[in-house]
Amino acid sequence: MAGTSKLLGLFCALSSAVNAARGPGEFHYGAAFGSPFNVATDCNDINLISPELLMNWGPDNRNDATINVCGNSNIKFMPTLWGRDFDNPQLSALPNSPRPFGVFLENEPNWFGAYSPDHGVGCNLTAQQCATRYYTETNIINQKFGVGTVKLFTPSPVNPTYPKCTAPGQYGCTYEDQIAWFRDYFAACPNCLRDAWAINHHEYSCNLATTQANIQRLWANFGNKNVFVGELGCDGPSPTVQAQYLRDFVAWAYTQQYVVGFIWAGLNYVGSQGAQLTSNGQLTAVGQAFKQIQQQYPPKLTP
Template identity: 25%
Template sequence: MMIRRTWWLGLGLAIGCGSTPGDGDSDGGSDASTASPASGTETGPASGTETGPATPTSTGEGPGTDPGDSTDSGGVDRSSCKRGIAYGYHSHADLAALAPGVSWWYNWAVPPDPDVGDYQALNVEFVPMLWGGGSLDQDPPIPEGARYLLAFNEPNFGAQADLTPQEAAALWPQVEAVADAHGLEIVSPALNYCGGDCNKTDPFEWFDEFFAACPGCRVDHLAVHWYACTRDALTWYIGEMKKYERPIWLTEFSCLDAEDKSVAVQKQYMQEALEYLEAEPSVARYAWFSGRWEATPTVDLLGESGALTELGQQYVSAPASCP
């Protein structure tokens, strides 16, 4: 079962929990361009293990045919494309539907989804994740062809990885050992604002303390989540994250912190967000949440098996820079 919560924070202070009262421009909040709105949701482990839903990436071009080649039929190097998806229940048909526009996905776990089959034939990269501290004890095999390793999911949340910055720093040598053994680049713990049951509310405070406790740790990329619904709010958040001087992976985002979460609202926000994310050089990768999510189906990219929703069609067909 997937566990999710949504909340809204304004000016860095939690003013609500367990609800979705709105974005930074409404419901008592201030404009995201001048304040520090925050928002997020939680994805919990699937099936009682430290996993969750899976994520494919985007390319903006058609899928290639050579499983060992990252270049598609149009000559675009898909490994440089940013667009992905956070989802954990892919079938091969689902991934094939997304493959023309995404280049990677993750599922909050180390192994890919069992029903996805030969995803490499679709030229869609899978990125494994060490969801929490317990993942380090399981020693599951890293999938062949992996290039990156995602670390702990929302560790400032009690319902997620639930690790203080100091606890995460103490575990980091084990994360590095896994990455070094397989030649992987390391993506930081994925942080978001927390609105209840938190060891840290503010993701910037968590990151500051983590890097202070782990000054020699190898962290090649920075992972963040965001669920506010305006381009200004997203721009503010990514802009503030630049201070850590690492390529940014926005590994969960969609419009959840608004009263109106209709498909029309999702489409408008997606268009604005993708235009910004594709053009912003500090953003290395991003992943929409999610493929199918019963709590808010208006964010779904997938309908029936192997079929894209209207939103999914927009996500797959949107222009991609693929630098």
């Protein structure tokens, strides 16, 4: 049943260009869920939402390849690599076929705060440590699958509208601005900027104007890179408001040359306010918005 699923209410987008912005009209939708994955129950939820791409952000996602994305040949799988807790042999053991469509490289040792290396409990790697780790992992991925075959996403530092860094400085918690973090990160690893397909940004402002300003600020500072909203959320005040925020965001992002996609992550689990599904497997207002958006703004693949 959907009530046992770990499926998030969410979406994501990718393209095949590595260093250039996406082509006109290119846009992709997907879904993300957290481990553990139950093939007996969760595939029903995944197929109901019918994402083009499926991302697993859970700590046990490394070898399951999302159970071949439920046998659905229309869905591509994209894993998350957990920096400090993910060693090179595990990375090398990722299945070659089907190869991942995209890979998030992250530096958390556990799922909590996974995409955020510079606030709260996420302060466990400095920008320099993260760059070193990313450089090594990128090389393994390129050797395994071929340069540019797998799309690589940067980690995401502190969100401008999220609680600021609170952990001790020795854990890398010395930044309160994502631009400063990225500058140190890319200075420590120029190849990380070159090899990254997109900069990963998290956005929970629940305000379209603020969302636009935050994304445009990243683009202005790192204008040769796509921006991917790895977490886009709106925690309230109601599913109806969340659904409208999602519609408004996509209507804007779909027209932007440098915004290559997003993952909706308002709240974590099926049955929660921001999810796409109710606990009995019905589409929520957010889930209905997802279906409507796909029709109004159809996903477009790379030529």
